[in-house]
Amino acid sequence: MxxxxxxxxxxxxxxxxxxxxxxxxxxxxxxxxxxxxxxxxxxxxxxxxxxxxxxxxxxxxxxxxxxxxxxxxxxxxxxxxxxxxxxxxxxxxxxxxxxxxxxxxxxxxxxxxxxxxxxxxxxxxxxxxxxxxxxxxxxxxxxxxxxxxxxxxxxxxxxxxxxxxxVPFSLTNNAHDRNKTILFVGRIHPEKGVHVLIEAFSILSAEAAKDWQLVITGPWETSEGGAGEEYKNKLMLSAKNLNVQFTGPVFNDEYLINQYSQASIFCYPAQKGSGDAAPVAPREAMACGCVPVVSTLECFRDIISDGVNGCIYDESSTNQAHTLAKTLQPLMQDTELLQTMSSKAKLISEIYxxxxxxxxxxxxxxxxxxxxxxxxxx
Missing domain, CATH: 3.40.50.2000 (Glycogen Phosphorylase B;)
Structure with a gap:
Protein backbone atom coordinates (compact mmCIF):
# COMPACT_ATOMS: atom_id res chain seq x y z
CA MET A 1 0.00 0.00 0.00
CA VAL A 167 3.79 1.65 23.71
CA PRO A 168 5.93 3.72 21.31
CA PHE A 169 9.32 2.24 22.08
CA SER A 170 10.99 -1.15 22.23
CA LEU A 171 12.17 -2.53 25.55
CA THR A 172 15.20 -4.80 25.33
CA ASN A 173 16.15 -4.98 29.01
CA ASN A 174 14.47 -2.84 31.62
CA ALA A 175 15.50 -4.80 34.69
CA HIS A 176 16.58 -2.11 37.14
CA ASP A 177 16.80 -1.67 40.87
CA ARG A 178 13.92 0.68 41.56
CA ASN A 179 14.31 3.88 43.52
CA LYS A 180 11.86 5.27 46.04
CA THR A 181 10.57 7.65 43.41
CA ILE A 182 7.13 8.86 42.41
CA LEU A 183 7.29 10.02 38.80
CA PHE A 184 5.07 12.32 36.75
CA VAL A 185 5.61 12.70 33.00
CA GLY A 186 3.40 15.07 31.06
CA ARG A 187 2.57 18.70 30.39
CA ILE A 188 2.99 20.95 33.42
CA HIS A 189 -0.58 22.19 33.47
CA PRO A 190 -3.42 22.42 36.03
CA GLU A 191 -5.54 20.02 33.97
CA LYS A 192 -2.89 17.35 34.60
CA GLY A 193 -3.23 17.83 38.35
CA VAL A 194 0.46 18.51 39.03
CA HIS A 195 -0.44 20.86 41.91
CA VAL A 196 -2.61 18.11 43.44
CA LEU A 197 0.30 15.66 43.27
CA ILE A 198 2.69 18.06 45.03
CA GLU A 199 0.12 18.77 47.76
CA ALA A 200 -0.49 15.03 48.24
CA PHE A 201 3.25 14.43 48.52
CA SER A 202 3.50 17.19 51.14
CA ILE A 203 0.83 15.68 53.42
CA LEU A 204 2.09 12.10 53.38
CA SER A 205 3.19 10.93 56.79
CA ALA A 206 6.89 11.25 57.57
CA GLU A 207 7.09 7.47 57.81
CA ALA A 208 5.55 6.90 54.39
CA ALA A 209 7.52 9.63 52.66
CA LYS A 210 10.87 8.77 54.26
CA ASP A 211 13.60 8.50 51.59
CA TRP A 212 11.05 9.05 48.79
CA GLN A 213 11.33 11.73 46.13
CA LEU A 214 8.89 13.16 43.61
CA VAL A 215 10.20 13.74 40.08
CA ILE A 216 8.17 15.93 37.73
CA THR A 217 9.12 15.70 34.06
CA GLY A 218 7.53 17.75 31.31
CA PRO A 219 7.29 21.12 29.56
CA TRP A 220 5.88 24.17 31.32
CA GLU A 221 6.17 26.68 28.47
CA THR A 222 2.93 27.47 26.62
CA SER A 223 4.70 26.90 23.28
CA GLU A 224 5.07 23.25 24.30
CA GLY A 225 1.59 22.81 25.81
CA GLY A 226 2.39 23.82 29.37
CA ALA A 227 0.52 26.37 31.47
CA GLY A 228 3.31 28.95 31.53
CA GLU A 229 5.75 30.47 33.97
CA GLU A 230 3.21 31.62 36.58
CA TYR A 231 1.91 28.10 37.17
CA LYS A 232 5.44 26.67 37.18
CA ASN A 233 6.53 29.20 39.80
CA LYS A 234 3.53 28.35 42.00
CA LEU A 235 4.46 24.67 41.84
CA MET A 236 8.08 25.34 42.70
CA LEU A 237 7.02 27.48 45.67
CA SER A 238 4.72 24.68 46.91
CA ALA A 239 7.57 22.19 46.58
CA LYS A 240 10.22 24.44 48.17
CA ASN A 241 10.80 22.39 51.32
CA LEU A 242 10.01 18.99 49.79
CA ASN A 243 12.13 16.37 48.05
CA VAL A 244 10.78 17.34 44.62
CA GLN A 245 12.79 17.53 41.43
CA PHE A 246 11.68 19.33 38.25
CA THR A 247 13.60 17.96 35.26
CA GLY A 248 11.97 20.02 32.54
CA PRO A 249 10.90 18.44 29.23
CA VAL A 250 12.53 15.17 28.14
CA PHE A 251 12.15 13.99 24.54
CA ASN A 252 14.80 11.29 24.47
CA ASP A 253 13.29 7.79 24.58
CA GLU A 254 16.33 6.21 26.20
CA TYR A 255 16.29 8.76 29.02
CA LEU A 256 12.52 8.33 29.50
CA ILE A 257 12.78 4.55 29.60
CA ASN A 258 15.48 4.91 32.25
CA GLN A 259 13.21 7.19 34.30
CA TYR A 260 10.26 4.82 34.05
CA SER A 261 12.41 1.78 34.84
CA GLN A 262 13.98 3.26 37.96
CA ALA A 263 10.88 4.88 39.47
CA SER A 264 8.53 2.76 41.59
CA ILE A 265 5.27 4.71 41.11
CA PHE A 266 3.96 6.69 38.18
CA CYS A 267 1.32 9.21 39.24
CA TYR A 268 -0.85 10.87 36.60
CA PRO A 269 -3.67 12.76 38.37
CA ALA A 270 -5.43 14.09 35.25
CA GLN A 271 -8.43 16.25 36.10
CA LYS A 272 -11.95 16.15 34.74
CA GLY A 273 -12.15 18.25 31.59
CA SER A 274 -8.46 17.78 30.81
CA GLY A 275 -9.27 16.30 27.42
CA ASP A 276 -7.27 13.17 28.23
CA ALA A 277 -8.78 10.28 26.33
CA ALA A 278 -5.90 7.93 25.54
CA PRO A 279 -2.75 9.21 27.28
CA VAL A 280 0.46 7.48 26.25
CA ALA A 281 2.61 8.16 29.33
CA PRO A 282 0.81 5.67 31.64
CA ARG A 283 1.30 2.92 29.02
CA GLU A 284 4.98 3.75 28.73
CA ALA A 285 5.38 3.66 32.50
CA MET A 286 3.52 0.37 32.86
CA ALA A 287 5.58 -1.27 30.11
CA CYS A 288 8.65 -0.47 32.20
CA GLY A 289 7.04 -1.88 35.36
CA CYS A 290 6.36 1.48 36.99
CA VAL A 291 3.06 1.10 38.91
CA PRO A 292 0.48 3.69 37.79
CA VAL A 293 -1.73 5.73 40.11
CA VAL A 294 -4.37 7.62 38.14
CA SER A 295 -7.69 9.44 38.51
CA THR A 296 -11.09 7.95 37.69
CA LEU A 297 -11.23 9.30 34.13
CA GLU A 298 -12.69 6.72 31.78
CA CYS A 299 -9.64 6.80 29.52
CA PHE A 300 -7.66 4.73 32.03
CA ARG A 301 -10.17 1.91 32.42
CA ASP A 302 -9.11 -0.09 29.38
CA ILE A 303 -5.51 -0.41 30.62
CA ILE A 304 -5.61 -0.14 34.44
CA SER A 305 -7.45 -2.46 36.79
CA ASP A 306 -7.63 -0.94 40.27
CA GLY A 307 -5.62 -2.95 42.77
CA VAL A 308 -4.29 -5.34 40.11
CA ASN A 309 -1.83 -3.53 37.81
CA GLY A 310 -2.26 -0.05 39.26
CA CYS A 311 -4.41 2.11 41.51
CA ILE A 312 -7.24 4.56 40.85
CA TYR A 313 -8.17 7.42 43.18
CA ASP A 314 -11.27 9.64 43.16
CA GLU A 315 -10.31 13.09 41.89
CA SER A 316 -13.85 14.36 42.62
CA SER A 317 -13.51 13.83 46.38
CA THR A 318 -13.90 16.80 48.71
CA ASN A 319 -10.21 16.83 49.56
CA GLN A 320 -8.54 15.45 46.46
CA ALA A 321 -4.96 15.76 47.72
CA HIS A 322 -5.74 13.75 50.88
CA THR A 323 -7.48 11.07 48.80
CA LEU A 324 -4.47 10.80 46.50
CA ALA A 325 -2.09 10.65 49.47
CA LYS A 326 -4.11 7.81 51.02
CA THR A 327 -3.87 5.92 47.72
CA LEU A 328 -0.11 6.43 47.40
CA GLN A 329 0.80 5.58 51.01
CA PRO A 330 0.15 1.79 50.96
CA LEU A 331 2.22 1.43 47.79
CA MET A 332 5.07 3.40 49.32
CA GLN A 333 5.06 1.20 52.44
CA ASP A 334 4.54 -2.25 50.90
CA THR A 335 7.42 -3.43 48.72
CA GLU A 336 5.82 -6.80 48.00
CA LEU A 337 2.60 -5.14 46.79
CA LEU A 338 4.59 -2.85 44.50
CA GLN A 339 6.51 -5.77 43.00
CA THR A 340 3.35 -7.75 42.34
CA MET A 341 1.63 -4.84 40.62
CA SER A 342 4.80 -4.03 38.70
CA SER A 343 4.93 -7.52 37.19
CA LYS A 344 1.32 -7.27 36.06
CA ALA A 345 1.75 -3.75 34.71
CA LYS A 346 4.62 -4.91 32.47
CA LEU A 347 2.28 -7.22 30.53
CA ILE A 348 0.94 -4.18 28.70
CA SER A 349 4.11 -4.09 26.57
CA GLU A 350 3.08 -7.34 24.87
CA ILE A 351 -0.51 -6.32 24.18
CA TYR A 352 0.37 -2.84 22.94
Whole structure:
Protein backbone atom coordinates (compact mmCIF):
# COMPACT_ATOMS: atom_id res chain seq x y z
CA MET A 1 0.00 0.00 0.00
CA UNK A 2 1.00 3.62 -0.52
CA UNK A 3 0.47 5.25 2.87
CA UNK A 4 0.88 8.93 3.70
CA UNK A 5 0.96 10.15 7.31
CA UNK A 6 0.10 13.86 7.56
CA UNK A 7 0.80 15.42 10.96
CA UNK A 8 0.04 18.82 12.45
CA UNK A 9 1.64 22.24 12.38
CA UNK A 10 3.35 22.40 15.76
CA UNK A 11 5.54 19.35 16.43
CA UNK A 12 8.26 17.90 14.19
CA UNK A 13 8.92 14.26 13.35
CA UNK A 14 10.93 12.61 14.84
CA UNK A 15 9.46 13.99 18.08
CA UNK A 16 12.47 16.04 19.18
CA UNK A 17 10.12 18.64 20.73
CA UNK A 18 7.71 16.14 22.22
CA UNK A 19 4.23 15.27 21.05
CA UNK A 20 2.82 11.84 21.92
CA UNK A 21 0.91 11.63 18.62
CA UNK A 22 4.03 12.42 16.60
CA UNK A 23 6.02 9.84 18.56
CA UNK A 24 3.40 7.16 17.92
CA UNK A 25 3.09 7.76 14.18
CA UNK A 26 6.85 8.01 13.72
CA UNK A 27 7.05 4.46 15.09
CA UNK A 28 4.03 3.31 13.09
CA UNK A 29 5.50 4.64 9.84
CA UNK A 30 8.64 2.61 10.40
CA UNK A 31 6.57 -0.51 11.16
CA UNK A 32 4.53 -0.04 7.98
CA UNK A 33 7.75 0.27 5.96
CA UNK A 34 9.14 -2.89 7.60
CA UNK A 35 6.00 -4.69 6.45
CA UNK A 36 6.80 -3.73 2.85
CA UNK A 37 4.55 -0.69 2.37
CA UNK A 38 5.45 2.59 0.65
CA UNK A 39 5.32 5.24 3.40
CA UNK A 40 5.54 9.05 3.19
CA UNK A 41 5.47 11.08 6.41
CA UNK A 42 4.65 14.81 6.14
CA UNK A 43 5.29 17.00 9.18
CA UNK A 44 6.53 20.36 10.42
CA UNK A 45 9.98 21.60 9.40
CA UNK A 46 12.24 22.21 12.37
CA UNK A 47 15.82 23.31 13.03
CA UNK A 48 18.38 21.69 10.77
CA UNK A 49 16.16 18.76 9.81
CA UNK A 50 16.27 18.35 6.00
CA UNK A 51 13.17 19.28 4.00
CA UNK A 52 13.19 15.78 2.58
CA UNK A 53 15.00 12.56 3.49
CA UNK A 54 14.58 8.77 3.64
CA UNK A 55 15.14 7.02 6.97
CA UNK A 56 14.30 3.44 7.94
CA UNK A 57 12.50 3.01 4.64
CA UNK A 58 10.20 6.02 5.22
CA UNK A 59 10.24 9.15 3.09
CA UNK A 60 10.03 12.22 5.33
CA UNK A 61 8.83 15.55 3.91
CA UNK A 62 8.83 18.66 6.08
CA UNK A 63 7.01 21.94 5.52
CA UNK A 64 6.99 25.22 7.42
CA UNK A 65 5.01 25.09 10.64
CA UNK A 66 4.67 27.13 13.82
CA UNK A 67 5.41 27.28 17.51
CA UNK A 68 2.44 26.20 19.60
CA UNK A 69 0.28 29.27 20.46
CA UNK A 70 -1.70 29.73 23.67
CA UNK A 71 -4.95 30.71 21.93
CA UNK A 72 -7.29 28.03 20.56
CA UNK A 73 -8.34 30.40 17.77
CA UNK A 74 -4.71 30.89 16.73
CA UNK A 75 -4.17 27.14 16.81
CA UNK A 76 -6.96 26.61 14.28
CA UNK A 77 -5.85 29.51 12.04
CA UNK A 78 -2.21 28.43 11.94
CA UNK A 79 -3.17 24.79 11.44
CA UNK A 80 -5.30 25.83 8.43
CA UNK A 81 -2.43 27.56 6.62
CA UNK A 82 -0.02 24.77 7.50
CA UNK A 83 -2.46 22.14 6.20
CA UNK A 84 -2.81 23.94 2.86
CA UNK A 85 0.98 23.83 2.44
CA UNK A 86 1.31 20.25 3.68
CA UNK A 87 -1.41 18.85 1.42
CA UNK A 88 0.61 19.96 -1.62
CA UNK A 89 3.27 17.48 -0.52
CA UNK A 90 0.93 14.50 -0.23
CA UNK A 91 1.68 12.10 -3.13
CA UNK A 92 -1.18 12.04 -5.62
CA UNK A 93 -1.13 8.24 -5.74
CA UNK A 94 -1.56 7.83 -1.96
CA UNK A 95 -4.02 5.05 -1.18
CA UNK A 96 -4.32 5.93 2.52
CA UNK A 97 -3.92 9.38 4.11
CA UNK A 98 -3.60 9.24 7.89
CA UNK A 99 -4.04 12.60 9.59
CA UNK A 100 -4.59 14.18 12.98
CA UNK A 101 -4.90 17.71 11.61
CA UNK A 102 -8.19 19.54 12.13
CA UNK A 103 -8.49 20.87 8.59
CA UNK A 104 -7.28 18.08 6.29
CA UNK A 105 -10.52 16.05 6.48
CA UNK A 106 -12.50 19.21 5.64
CA UNK A 107 -10.34 19.98 2.61
CA UNK A 108 -9.91 16.46 1.21
CA UNK A 109 -13.14 15.50 -0.57
CA UNK A 110 -14.52 13.02 -3.09
CA UNK A 111 -12.01 10.33 -4.04
CA UNK A 112 -9.26 11.82 -1.83
CA UNK A 113 -11.68 12.15 1.08
CA UNK A 114 -12.49 8.44 0.99
CA UNK A 115 -8.79 7.68 1.50
CA UNK A 116 -8.59 9.69 4.72
CA UNK A 117 -8.03 7.85 7.99
CA UNK A 118 -8.77 10.41 10.70
CA UNK A 119 -6.73 9.86 13.85
CA UNK A 120 -8.80 11.04 16.84
CA UNK A 121 -6.72 11.26 20.04
CA UNK A 122 -8.96 13.59 22.07
CA UNK A 123 -12.67 13.83 22.76
CA UNK A 124 -14.07 15.70 19.73
CA UNK A 125 -15.83 19.06 19.97
CA UNK A 126 -18.47 18.82 17.28
CA UNK A 127 -16.27 18.47 14.19
CA UNK A 128 -16.99 14.77 13.52
CA UNK A 129 -20.27 15.53 11.75
CA UNK A 130 -18.22 17.26 9.06
CA UNK A 131 -16.05 14.18 8.50
CA UNK A 132 -18.77 11.80 7.25
CA UNK A 133 -17.17 11.53 3.81
CA UNK A 134 -13.87 10.02 5.02
CA UNK A 135 -12.69 6.42 4.93
CA UNK A 136 -12.54 5.81 8.69
CA UNK A 137 -12.56 7.65 12.02
CA UNK A 138 -10.11 5.98 14.38
CA UNK A 139 -10.62 6.45 18.10
CA UNK A 140 -7.62 5.65 20.28
CA UNK A 141 -9.81 4.58 23.21
CA UNK A 142 -13.37 3.29 23.74
CA UNK A 143 -14.20 6.65 25.34
CA UNK A 144 -13.22 8.52 22.17
CA UNK A 145 -15.04 6.07 19.90
CA UNK A 146 -18.22 6.57 21.90
CA UNK A 147 -17.84 10.36 21.75
CA UNK A 148 -17.27 10.25 17.98
CA UNK A 149 -20.39 8.15 17.45
CA UNK A 150 -22.47 10.59 19.49
CA UNK A 151 -21.63 13.30 16.95
CA UNK A 152 -22.76 11.14 14.02
CA UNK A 153 -26.11 9.77 12.93
CA UNK A 154 -26.37 5.99 13.31
CA UNK A 155 -25.80 5.30 9.60
CA UNK A 156 -22.24 6.64 9.92
CA UNK A 157 -21.27 4.65 13.01
CA UNK A 158 -19.70 2.10 10.64
CA UNK A 159 -16.92 4.63 9.99
CA UNK A 160 -15.73 4.47 13.61
CA UNK A 161 -12.94 2.03 14.46
CA UNK A 162 -11.05 1.42 17.68
CA UNK A 163 -7.29 0.93 17.62
CA UNK A 164 -5.47 1.56 20.91
CA UNK A 165 -2.28 3.54 21.17
CA UNK A 166 0.90 1.46 21.32
CA VAL A 167 3.79 1.65 23.71
CA PRO A 168 5.93 3.72 21.31
CA PHE A 169 9.32 2.24 22.08
CA SER A 170 10.99 -1.15 22.23
CA LEU A 171 12.17 -2.53 25.55
CA THR A 172 15.20 -4.80 25.33
CA ASN A 173 16.15 -4.98 29.01
CA ASN A 174 14.47 -2.84 31.62
CA ALA A 175 15.50 -4.80 34.69
CA HIS A 176 16.58 -2.11 37.14
CA ASP A 177 16.80 -1.67 40.87
CA ARG A 178 13.92 0.68 41.56
CA ASN A 179 14.31 3.88 43.52
CA LYS A 180 11.86 5.27 46.04
CA THR A 181 10.57 7.65 43.41
CA ILE A 182 7.13 8.86 42.41
CA LEU A 183 7.29 10.02 38.80
CA PHE A 184 5.07 12.32 36.75
CA VAL A 185 5.61 12.70 33.00
CA GLY A 186 3.40 15.07 31.06
CA ARG A 187 2.57 18.70 30.39
CA ILE A 188 2.99 20.95 33.42
CA HIS A 189 -0.58 22.19 33.47
CA PRO A 190 -3.42 22.42 36.03
CA GLU A 191 -5.54 20.02 33.97
CA LYS A 192 -2.89 17.35 34.60
CA GLY A 193 -3.23 17.83 38.35
CA VAL A 194 0.46 18.51 39.03
CA HIS A 195 -0.44 20.86 41.91
CA VAL A 196 -2.61 18.11 43.44
CA LEU A 197 0.30 15.66 43.27
CA ILE A 198 2.69 18.06 45.03
CA GLU A 199 0.12 18.77 47.76
CA ALA A 200 -0.49 15.03 48.24
CA PHE A 201 3.25 14.43 48.52
CA SER A 202 3.50 17.19 51.14
CA ILE A 203 0.83 15.68 53.42
CA LEU A 204 2.09 12.10 53.38
CA SER A 205 3.19 10.93 56.79
CA ALA A 206 6.89 11.25 57.57
CA GLU A 207 7.09 7.47 57.81
CA ALA A 208 5.55 6.90 54.39
CA ALA A 209 7.52 9.63 52.66
CA LYS A 210 10.87 8.77 54.26
CA ASP A 211 13.60 8.50 51.59
CA TRP A 212 11.05 9.05 48.79
CA GLN A 213 11.33 11.73 46.13
CA LEU A 214 8.89 13.16 43.61
CA VAL A 215 10.20 13.74 40.08
CA ILE A 216 8.17 15.93 37.73
CA THR A 217 9.12 15.70 34.06
CA GLY A 218 7.53 17.75 31.31
CA PRO A 219 7.29 21.12 29.56
CA TRP A 220 5.88 24.17 31.32
CA GLU A 221 6.17 26.68 28.47
CA THR A 222 2.93 27.47 26.62
CA SER A 223 4.70 26.90 23.28
CA GLU A 224 5.07 23.25 24.30
CA GLY A 225 1.59 22.81 25.81
CA GLY A 226 2.39 23.82 29.37
CA ALA A 227 0.52 26.37 31.47
CA GLY A 228 3.31 28.95 31.53
CA GLU A 229 5.75 30.47 33.97
CA GLU A 230 3.21 31.62 36.58
CA TYR A 231 1.91 28.10 37.17
CA LYS A 232 5.44 26.67 37.18
CA ASN A 233 6.53 29.20 39.80
CA LYS A 234 3.53 28.35 42.00
CA LEU A 235 4.46 24.67 41.84
CA MET A 236 8.08 25.34 42.70
CA LEU A 237 7.02 27.48 45.67
CA SER A 238 4.72 24.68 46.91
CA ALA A 239 7.57 22.19 46.58
CA LYS A 240 10.22 24.44 48.17
CA ASN A 241 10.80 22.39 51.32
CA LEU A 242 10.01 18.99 49.79
CA ASN A 243 12.13 16.37 48.05
CA VAL A 244 10.78 17.34 44.62
CA GLN A 245 12.79 17.53 41.43
CA PHE A 246 11.68 19.33 38.25
CA THR A 247 13.60 17.96 35.26
CA GLY A 248 11.97 20.02 32.54
CA PRO A 249 10.90 18.44 29.23
CA VAL A 250 12.53 15.17 28.14
CA PHE A 251 12.15 13.99 24.54
CA ASN A 252 14.80 11.29 24.47
CA ASP A 253 13.29 7.79 24.58
CA GLU A 254 16.33 6.21 26.20
CA TYR A 255 16.29 8.76 29.02
CA LEU A 256 12.52 8.33 29.50
CA ILE A 257 12.78 4.55 29.60
CA ASN A 258 15.48 4.91 32.25
CA GLN A 259 13.21 7.19 34.30
CA TYR A 260 10.26 4.82 34.05
CA SER A 261 12.41 1.78 34.84
CA GLN A 262 13.98 3.26 37.96
CA ALA A 263 10.88 4.88 39.47
CA SER A 264 8.53 2.76 41.59
CA ILE A 265 5.27 4.71 41.11
CA PHE A 266 3.96 6.69 38.18
CA CYS A 267 1.32 9.21 39.24
CA TYR A 268 -0.85 10.87 36.60
CA PRO A 269 -3.67 12.76 38.37
CA ALA A 270 -5.43 14.09 35.25
CA GLN A 271 -8.43 16.25 36.10
CA LYS A 272 -11.95 16.15 34.74
CA GLY A 273 -12.15 18.25 31.59
CA SER A 274 -8.46 17.78 30.81
CA GLY A 275 -9.27 16.30 27.42
CA ASP A 276 -7.27 13.17 28.23
CA ALA A 277 -8.78 10.28 26.33
CA ALA A 278 -5.90 7.93 25.54
CA PRO A 279 -2.75 9.21 27.28
CA VAL A 280 0.46 7.48 26.25
CA ALA A 281 2.61 8.16 29.33
CA PRO A 282 0.81 5.67 31.64
CA ARG A 283 1.30 2.92 29.02
CA GLU A 284 4.98 3.75 28.73
CA ALA A 285 5.38 3.66 32.50
CA MET A 286 3.52 0.37 32.86
CA ALA A 287 5.58 -1.27 30.11
CA CYS A 288 8.65 -0.47 32.20
CA GLY A 289 7.04 -1.88 35.36
CA CYS A 290 6.36 1.48 36.99
CA VAL A 291 3.06 1.10 38.91
CA PRO A 292 0.48 3.69 37.79
CA VAL A 293 -1.73 5.73 40.11
CA VAL A 294 -4.37 7.62 38.14
CA SER A 295 -7.69 9.44 38.51
CA THR A 296 -11.09 7.95 37.69
CA LEU A 297 -11.23 9.30 34.13
CA GLU A 298 -12.69 6.72 31.78
CA CYS A 299 -9.64 6.80 29.52
CA PHE A 300 -7.66 4.73 32.03
CA ARG A 301 -10.17 1.91 32.42
CA ASP A 302 -9.11 -0.09 29.38
CA ILE A 303 -5.51 -0.41 30.62
CA ILE A 304 -5.61 -0.14 34.44
CA SER A 305 -7.45 -2.46 36.79
CA ASP A 306 -7.63 -0.94 40.27
CA GLY A 307 -5.62 -2.95 42.77
CA VAL A 308 -4.29 -5.34 40.11
CA ASN A 309 -1.83 -3.53 37.81
CA GLY A 310 -2.26 -0.05 39.26
CA CYS A 311 -4.41 2.11 41.51
CA ILE A 312 -7.24 4.56 40.85
CA TYR A 313 -8.17 7.42 43.18
CA ASP A 314 -11.27 9.64 43.16
CA GLU A 315 -10.31 13.09 41.89
CA SER A 316 -13.85 14.36 42.62
CA SER A 317 -13.51 13.83 46.38
CA THR A 318 -13.90 16.80 48.71
CA ASN A 319 -10.21 16.83 49.56
CA GLN A 320 -8.54 15.45 46.46
CA ALA A 321 -4.96 15.76 47.72
CA HIS A 322 -5.74 13.75 50.88
CA THR A 323 -7.48 11.07 48.80
CA LEU A 324 -4.47 10.80 46.50
CA ALA A 325 -2.09 10.65 49.47
CA LYS A 326 -4.11 7.81 51.02
CA THR A 327 -3.87 5.92 47.72
CA LEU A 328 -0.11 6.43 47.40
CA GLN A 329 0.80 5.58 51.01
CA PRO A 330 0.15 1.79 50.96
CA LEU A 331 2.22 1.43 47.79
CA MET A 332 5.07 3.40 49.32
CA GLN A 333 5.06 1.20 52.44
CA ASP A 334 4.54 -2.25 50.90
CA THR A 335 7.42 -3.43 48.72
CA GLU A 336 5.82 -6.80 48.00
CA LEU A 337 2.60 -5.14 46.79
CA LEU A 338 4.59 -2.85 44.50
CA GLN A 339 6.51 -5.77 43.00
CA THR A 340 3.35 -7.75 42.34
CA MET A 341 1.63 -4.84 40.62
CA SER A 342 4.80 -4.03 38.70
CA SER A 343 4.93 -7.52 37.19
CA LYS A 344 1.32 -7.27 36.06
CA ALA A 345 1.75 -3.75 34.71
CA LYS A 346 4.62 -4.91 32.47
CA LEU A 347 2.28 -7.22 30.53
CA ILE A 348 0.94 -4.18 28.70
CA SER A 349 4.11 -4.09 26.57
CA GLU A 350 3.08 -7.34 24.87
CA ILE A 351 -0.51 -6.32 24.18
CA TYR A 352 0.37 -2.84 22.94
CA UNK A 353 3.63 -3.44 21.10
CA UNK A 354 4.26 -1.26 18.04
CA UNK A 355 4.13 -4.28 15.72
CA UNK A 356 0.82 -5.55 17.12
CA UNK A 357 -0.83 -2.12 16.84
CA UNK A 358 0.66 -1.50 13.37
CA UNK A 359 -1.04 -4.70 12.18
CA UNK A 360 -4.39 -3.40 13.44
CA UNK A 361 -3.91 -0.16 11.50
CA UNK A 362 -2.93 -2.05 8.35
CA UNK A 363 -6.08 -4.13 8.64
CA UNK A 364 -8.15 -0.93 8.68
CA UNK A 365 -6.19 0.51 5.76
CA UNK A 366 -6.81 -2.61 3.69
CA UNK A 367 -10.54 -2.30 4.37
CA UNK A 368 -10.49 1.30 3.14
CA UNK A 369 -8.52 0.37 0.04
CA UNK A 370 -10.80 -2.56 -0.75
CA UNK A 371 -13.89 -0.36 -0.39
CA UNK A 372 -12.41 2.33 -2.63
CA UNK A 373 -11.36 -0.18 -5.29
CA UNK A 374 -14.85 -1.66 -5.42
CA UNK A 375 -16.49 1.79 -5.70
CA UNK A 376 -17.29 3.28 -9.07
CA UNK A 377 -17.56 6.80 -7.66
CA UNK A 378 -14.67 9.11 -8.60
Missing amino acids: KITILQGAFFPVPAVKGGAVEKIWYKMGIEFAKAGHNVTHVSRAFGDMPDEEVRYGVRYIRVRGYEFPSSLVKIKILDFFYTLRALRKVPKDSEIIVTNTFWAPFILRRNKGRKVYVNVERVPRGQMKFYKHVGMLRGSSPVICSAVQKELSEQYHRLVTFVPNP STKAIANKFLHDFENIRTTNNSSSIS
